[in-house]
Amino acid sequence: MKKEHLFSLLVLYLFLGVVAILTIVPFYWGVIASFRTIYDLFSPSLILRHPTIENYRGLLLESAFPRWFFNSSFIAFSHTGLALFFCSLAGFAFAKYTFRGKEVLFLIVLSSMMIPVWAILVPLYVFFWKLKALNHYWILIVPGSANPLGIFLMRQYIHAIPSELIDSARIDGCSDFRIYYSVILPLIKPAMGALAIIVFMFSWNSFILPLVFMQEQAMFTVPVGLASLLGLTRPLYNWLIAGALLSVIPVAIIFIRMQRELIAGLVLGAVKG
Amino acid sequence: MKIQKIIPYVFILPFFVMYAAFMAGPLGYAIVLSLYKFRTLLAPRRFVGLLNYKHLFADPRFLNSLVVIGKYSAIAIPVTLGIAILLAILLNVHFKGRSIFRLIFFLPVITSLVAASIFFRLILADEIGILNHILRVIGLPGYRWLNDPKLLLPSLITVTTWRIFGFFLIIFLAALQNIPQELYEAAKVDGASVTQALFRITLPLLFPTIFFCIIIATIGSIQLFDEPYILFTTHGGVELKDEILTPAVYLYATGFETFRLPKAAAMGFIMSCIIFSLALLEIRLMGKRGGFGQ
Numbered sequence: 001m002k003k004e005h006l007f008s009l010l011v012l013y014l015f016l017g018v019v020a021i022l023t024i025v026p027f028y029w030g031v032i033a034s035f036r037t038i039y040d041l042f043s044p045s046l047i048l049r050h051p052t053i054e055n056y057r058g059l060l061l062e063s064a065f066p067r068w069f070f071n072s073s074f075i076a077f078s079h080t081g082l083a084l085f086f087c088s089l090a091g092f093a094f095a096k097y098t099f100r101g102k103e104v105l106f107l108i109v110l111s112s113m114m115i116p117v118w119a120i121l122v123p124l125y126v127f128f129w130k131l132k133a134l135n136h137y138w139i140l141i142v143p144g145s146a147n148p149l150g151i152f153l154m155r156q157y158i159h160a161i162p163s164e165l166i167d168s169a170r171i172d173g174c175s176d177f178r179i180y181y182s183v184i185l186p187l188i189k190p191a192m193g194a195l196a197i198i199v200f201m202f203s204w205n206s207f208i209l210p211l212v213f214m215q216e217q218a219m220f221t222v223p224v225g226l227a228s229l230l231g232l233t234r235p236l237y238n239w240l241i242a243g244a245l246l247s248v249i250p251v252a253i254i255f256i257r258m259q260r261e262l263i264a265g266l267v268l269g270a271v272k273g
Numbered sequence: 274m275k276i277q278k279i280i281p282y283v284f285i286l287p288f289f290v291m292y293a294a295f296m297a298g299p300l301g302y303a304i305v306l307s308l309y310k311f312r313t314l315l316a317p318r319r320f321v322g323l324l325n326y327k328h329l330f331a332d333p334r335f336l337n338s339l340v341v342i343g344k345y346s347a348i349a350i351p352v353t354l355g356i357a358i359l360l361a362i363l364l365n366v367h368f369k370g371r372s373i374f375r376l377i378f379f380l381p382v383i384t385s386l387v388a389a390s391i392f393f394r395l396i397l398a399d400e401i402g403i404l405n406h407i408l409r410v411i412g413l414p415g416y417r418w419l420n421d422p423k424l425l426l427p428s429l430i431t432v433t434t435w436r437i438f439g440f441f442l443i444i445f446l447a448a449l450q451n452i453p454q455e456l457y458e459a460a461k462v463d464g465a466s467v468t469q470a471l472f473r474i475t476l477p478l479l480f481p482t483i484f485f486c487i488i489i490a491t492i493g494s495i496q497l498f499d500e501p502y503i504l505f506t507t508h509g510g511v512e513l514k515d516e517i518l519t520p521a522v523y524l525y526a527t528g529f530e531t532f533r534l535p536k537a538a539a540m541g542f543i544m545s546c547i548i549f550s551l552a553l554l555e556i557r558l559m560g561k562r563g564g565f566g567q
Contacts, residue, residue: 093284244388
């Protein structure tokens with residue numbers, strides 16, 4: 001009986017091990033290839049013989065990549081900041097206030113999740129073109145920052161906060177915004193962390209909106225910039241690999257540090273969304 | 274007292290302003306645009322009614338793109354969900370190192386689609402790609418993974434499956450952990466084998482989650498864009514290869530490479546109608562079952 005158990009455990013490890021290797025091989029290969037010279041970039045060897053940082057040097061000094069990295073960071077951080085503020089504020093209102101039309105308004109919030117980006121891509125493009133707003137940061141920062149998923153998550157968390165806390169703060173003479181700022185915000189920090197990661201990740205990785213709205217090279221985000229390198233007559237594959245890896249790093253760092261919150265948030269988002 | 278009443282509306286105002294400006298408004302505007310015809314944004318617009326829709330439903334490329342996504346979904350979704358369920362069941366067993374495997378399987382999900390597609394583009398490249406290199410070393414012929422019409426769809430499915438199975442894996446894992454352990458103990462007492470427990474307890478209880486995943490995977494695949502765009506883009510824009518031309522890629526090419534914006538708006542509207550009906554179907558079926566494994 002014991003032996004059988006050991007055997008099945010071994011099979012389990014072997015199987016999961018193979019799948020795990022297949023999963024990380026593209027990353028592993030990307031990492032070592034990024035340190036190869038352009039001449040043996042495609043060497044099938046899985047060992048790195050003569051590492052060079054030439055690809056990174058070229059990408060960072062000779063391409064517009066640093067600018068794209070700045071654009072992506074600026075957009076993702078601002079978008080996340082706005083999203084945290086707007087979503088927690090709206091979540092607070094939906095969780096702790098009674099007002100006319102609340103149910104209907106919340107239903108509108110939820111149903112807006114169903115509008116796919118493909119339905120509004122063309123009209124938004126025309127709209128921003130008319131406003132002369134194409135190639136501006138704000139069109140990627142502001143739209144979507146008060147997002148329905150975030151409002152929903154925040155409402156759930158704030159709902160669990162005892163109303164007595166709010167009442168006693170009100171008796172002490174706190175204004176509504178003061179209650180939001182000094183009572184609610186400190187209590188929903190973990191939820192804000194989870195929301196921040198999800199929003200940041202989506203913003204950082206988003207592709208179709210910056211692809212359509214940002215047409216000047218200096219305004220590209222990292223994904224759009226990398227895609228533009230791919231569109232060259234002779235794509236600079238060595239730069240591309242280095243750039244693809246650098247683009248994964250910010251999200252990977254956040255993910256490894258805050259795995260649990262991210263997964264919990266994504267599962268909740270997917271299931272309730 | 275008056276101010277007190279306005280405050281909640283002030284708090285939810287940002288959402289509704291954005292909803293009007295960037296969602297509901299554009300949605301209405303999309304329908305208006307799709308009824309016109311114009312060559313450029315500065316050119317005069319001509320009202321043509323439903324002509325764009327009529328043309329679309331006679332456009333072999335557009336109809337083909339719906340077939341492509343049908344084929345894609347029919348293969349990719351069972352494969353992805355199958356892998357995810359199998360791995361979730363295995364990871365639900367208590368053994369050392371579970372969390373490391375979970376971490377590894379989830380890594381592709383957080384990778385930018387563009388970065389992931391770049392890795393694969395280089396791995397699958399014709400002459401220089403590492404996969405063909407390895408195949409040649411072990412004496413097999415190389416294949417044109419990204420150029421042979423027969424291999425385009427399988428290559429695309431491989432990449433998207435790699436990217437997304439970890440996401441569904443996590444959802445199934447959460448659902449599995451909600452199945453009461455007593456059910457398995459009772460089954461054991463009754464003398465049920467492990468396989469019987471799997472088919473009589475685990476899978477039936479997982480069914481609502483599986484159904485839910487099928488719906489969101491279908492909605493996701495209708496909107497598939499990043500991977501086909503990056504995998505098959507060349508200089509001068511995305512190549513419209515019929516085998517992997519998804520509706521989203523066709524919409525992008527129509528609207529932003531050949532600048533037929535009204536036609537693209539009509540396509541977007543048709544796509545959202547499809548997505549909307551799928552979501553409604555989900556809600557109806559879900560309502561009947563009264564919630565699901567979560």
